[in-house]
Every structure is written in structure tokens, then in C-alpha cells.
Amino acid sequence: MSESLVVPTMAEMLAEGKQPEVLFWVGCAGSFDDRAKKITKAFVRILNRTNVSFAVLGTEESCTGDPAKRAGNEFLFQMQAMMNIEVLNAYEAKKIVTACPHCFNTLKNEYPELGGNYEVIHHTEFLKSLIDDGRLTVEGGQFKGKKITFHDPCYLGRANKVYEAPRDLIQKLDVELVEMKRSKANGLCCGAGGAQMFKDAEPGNKEVNVLRTEDALEVKPDIIAAGCPFCNTMLTDGIKHEHKEGEVKVMDVAELIANAQDL
């Protein structure tokens, strides 16, 4: 844990005349949110351990514009997109990995029409490819035998049909993967998408994150796994609402892998 992280920036790489294998798009949550920063660091620990050549944009990264676009502000979205595309294209970025399904969706699907064409992959897909290539081996470690359920982030699952990569990773941990009654294409939103994260919910009789947490608690898991920093926050809040924080943990798939390897 104490070993310091090696996080080169694209600018540093360029100065050395190097091009990384992959650009790690950290995202706003991954950069600023205290909980999400742990996910970022867990993912970087895996990258460091497996000697993946990567770099971040650092202070040159900016919001992809996803929350602005979903809120209806197409101007702001396109401003953000075009600025980001200029930076990415200047570094001749080819392959981008991100731990945020919202960044993933926007970079992958909405940037091409504006001139940004990259191979964009979610960190669960990237970790899966490291295992498939033999660059990363994963064993159960502290999670062996634990009951884990996976919550499908809307912008990873339904929006882009990535259902198997996170599940494959979880299963590598020698755990019992249990499915909620609503999963994959039928998964229920955590309540944060469409810029809801940044506003109060409309009046109703329940919060969406509480309903989703109830779904998860129904299968009595030790851990609720997520693959999105926003889902992570919403479900963590849901667990607190249900006063289950002593029994059930919410963890990102990258954290599961990193912790299983004692990274």
C-alpha cells in the first residue's frame, strides 16, 4: 500500500518522445471525489504492477461534458468535447481506458461525430484483456468464498452492452457471484445518471438509490460490486440509509482485483 504510485502524464511522455500503450481517462469523479479517488488509485496500482505503459492527461483533462449533455446543454457539451478532442488529438491518443461509464460512453459514442476517434474501453474490459493476455493473474485472496453481487451501470450495460467483462473478473476471485432479480439489460438505475447526481430528486415516495440498494440486499451479499464511481456513491449512500454499512461493502471491480492481490 505504501509504495507510491507511478502516474506519468501525456506531457511527460511526449517530452521523452514516448507514446503510452493506453491513455487513462480519470474523469472528474475519479480525480476529485474522495471515494472515487480510491478506485482510481486501485486501478493505477494494477497498471503499475502489470507494467502497463499508460499516461493520464492530468491538469489537461477536463469534464467530457456528459452531465451537461444529459441535462440538455448541448452548447456546453460540445465546447467541452471539442476542447478535449483538441488535446487528445494533439497527443495522438489511440486507445483510452476509463473507470467511469459516463466518460466511456461519451468518449466512445459521442466524440467521433465531433472529430474524436479513439478506441475506448472500460477498465473492466481492459483488466479482462490483461488477464486474457496473461499479463495479470488473479486469485481469490481475501475475497475467497464471499458472496458478491454486481450492479450494472446503465451507461456500461444497457447503453453499451458490456455485461460480461465485470462478471468474468469477479468470478476470477473464487467468490459466489449472485445476480439481483433485475440485472444486465433489466438492471435498475442507481439514480445518478442523466445529471441527477448534481440535483435533488423530484418529489416521490422513495429515492432511486434506496430502491436499488434494496434489490442488492435481497440477495444478501457481502459485497456489492460496481463499475461506476457514481453508482458506487449512490449504493454506498443506500447502504448507509439501510444502516448496513457494518455488513455490506460497496466496491469497484478494480478495487476487488487490487485488494485480492494485496496491491
Place this chain on the structure above:
Amino acid sequence: MSYLDNILFAILLVVGFGFFAASVKKIIRNINLGVDVDRKDNPKARWKNMAMIALGQSKMVRRPVAGILHIFVYVGFIIINIELLEIIIDGLLGTHRIFAPYLGVVYDVLIASFEILAILVIFAVTVFWLRRNFIRLKRFIHSDLTGFPKSDANYILYFETVLMILFLLMNASDLHLQNVPGGVFHKAGSFPISQFIAPIFNGMSNELVVILFETFWWLHIVGILIFMNYLYFSKHLHILLAFPNTYFANLKPEGQFDNLASVTNEVKLMMDPNADPFAAAPPADENAAPAKFGASDVQDLNWVQLLNAYTCTECGRCTSSCPANQTGKKLSPRKIMMDTRDRLTEVGKNIDANKGVFVPDNKSLLNDYITPEELWACTSCNACVEECPVNISPLSIIMDMRRYLVMEQSAAPMSLNAMMTNIENNGAPWQYSQQDRLNWKNEN
């Protein structure tokens, strides 16, 4: 007498199909009020979508009970149309079961399968009626479905039952007349279901049974023509529009929202260091309506969204899967589609009443039908889109209306305005400096 029937029948057909054609024309006119969007690319994938989803009912069976029962009614409807062809020819020519001699055994099999389908349709429709009125499934007793939408659904079920019963009674009386000594009708067809109904005609005079047969025959075909013309007023329009709707449906990933081209031009100009900030705006076309960002009324939506509205069957699968709706918020994707259709019908009537021109009526889809509260409750999770058995996207309408609220009216909730200001100033939805983006690297 002999030609009177045929002439009457021909007139009936012309009137029935004439009214129907007029309705179809009006629907196409209304759908074309929407702005253009290109949905002609990749015909192979589009035909496949139509084959799998509309013809193959692949998304219906995701809810197995309703799905399988729906397939009975759907196959019944499609197949019995073959029988309808014979009825029309018989009616015009004054013949009786004209296909029988040509098809032989195949004809027997066909008639037998129609009968079995008819009884399956009656069964399915009865269960549907029970689900709507007796078991009271949540999505059918929802506040969206009061007044006409509720009775419309029941009318359709009653109508289908009556049509199927008339079909079976027609066959039963026919069979009876085939079997009476001497045989009033020639032998044709196989009647696995109506053979059990036929005995009710025992003891009646042949003349009476012939009159009954003719009555069933006429009521059946008149009923079908009425039903066909009722479609225009009903959610039952989906039996036709499901096909084009699945063909023209979005093929892109569900998470990919369209980029507004008009905005792209402006943003490019803003970011172009060589652009002349004092350049005069290009001369505006005097007659052109000022371009609007997003949608506040049906004319601002694209034609696929309007086709979606006419195609919606109000089944409520979208609403029952919507996280906002499940947590008691006002948003109902089904209501979004019903509102769009209602407003479009209203605009169409306005155009009809004003000799082909829309006269502003001080109403709009936004506010008069759909409130901002509904729009802001959406998490854009795509559950409604995924769930729709015929690939309707309520989400695309919600997003276009949000765009209008934000870009035309600056009417976003305060907290969202704060989020957007943060993105503008700091490149993040929270108030952190862009210079601190890499601080996490050195934090413990």
C-alpha cells in the same frame, strides 16, 4: 336479388377501404410534420430488426405470459387475413368457399388452423381482459390510463372476441348446412372447433340456418371493416405501425445521444481563432422560421419520434421499468408518448380546420401536456427504451425537451445551473480547480 348482395358488398368494401385510406393519409401527413432525420442507412440491419422484433415478436416474450398470449392474437390476426381474402372474393363473386376446390387438403388444414387460432385468440383476449379489469396489474390501473385509453383497450378486446365468435358461428352454420341431407352447401373445410357448435342448429329449418349463416358472414366482414377504421382513433394502430417503427428505429448504441449539428457550427465558430468576431451574420432568410434548440412542440420533434407516438400501444412496460416512476415520481414514459400523440392529433385537427395551415393555438407539448417536473425526473437510464416491445424511444423526446428548457429558456433547476457553471469555469461538475486534477496521485 342475386346481384344486389354483390353490389352492396362492393360498395361496403369501397367505403371501408376509402375511409381507411383517408385515415392513413392523415397519419402520414401528421408524421411528416416532424423534422427530418436520416433513418435509411444500413437497410440490412433495419430489415433484420423488423423481422425479429415486429414479425418475430422477440421483445414481446421478455414478459412471457403477456408475450405468448400476444403471439396467439397476433398470429390469429395475420393468418385469418388469408380467410378474409376468400371472404372478399366470395362476397364480390357470390361464390361459396372459392379456394376449396383449388387447395384440396391444404384448404382443410388452413380452415382447421384458423379455427384453432380463433379459440386461442378468445382465450388470450379473455386473459387480457381479466388482467386489465380483474387482476388489475399495476401498469394497467396506472393514472395514465383513465377515460378513453382505458375503454379503448377494452373495446379492442370485446371487438376481437365478437369477431372470433362470429367466425366460429359462421363456420358452424356452414358445417351444419354441408351435413344436412342433400347438402345445402358443398363439402369444404375441416372444423375442429365449430363442429361442437354446429349441433345448436339441429332442428332448425335449412332456410333459417342459411339466413343465420348469411347474418354471421355479413356481421363478420362488416365488423372487420369497422375495426379497421377504428384503428385510426386507437392505440391499436400498432398492428400496422409496429413494422415501419421497428424498421426506422435507432440502430446506434442506446447511450449515444445525437449531436445537434446547429450547435456544432456555432461552437466551431466560437473556437476558431481565425473567425472574424465582427463579421456580419449571414443574411437571414426572411421566411425561414427561427431555428429552435431542442423541442417544445411536436413540430420540433423528428418524424421518427412522431411515428413512435402513433405506434405506442400504451402497454406500460416502459413506465413499469422506469426508476423514476417506480419511486413515485411524476415521470411516466408511456405518458410522454401518449401526450405526444394527443398533441399531434390536436395539431392535425387544427391544420384540417384551417385549410392545411397550422394556426397557433397558444398551446404546446411542453407545459400543456408534459411538465418540466416530469422531464427533470429522468435518469436517462434507457430502461424504457430497452423495455419497449416495438423499439420506441421516450428518452429521445425527453432529451429534446430538456434541451429546449436549458438552451432556449435557461430553465434548468438551480443546482444543475451550478453544475454547468462549474464545468464551464473549472472543467468539472464540482467546484474544484482544474489545476488540482492530479492531486490524488500524491494523497494517501
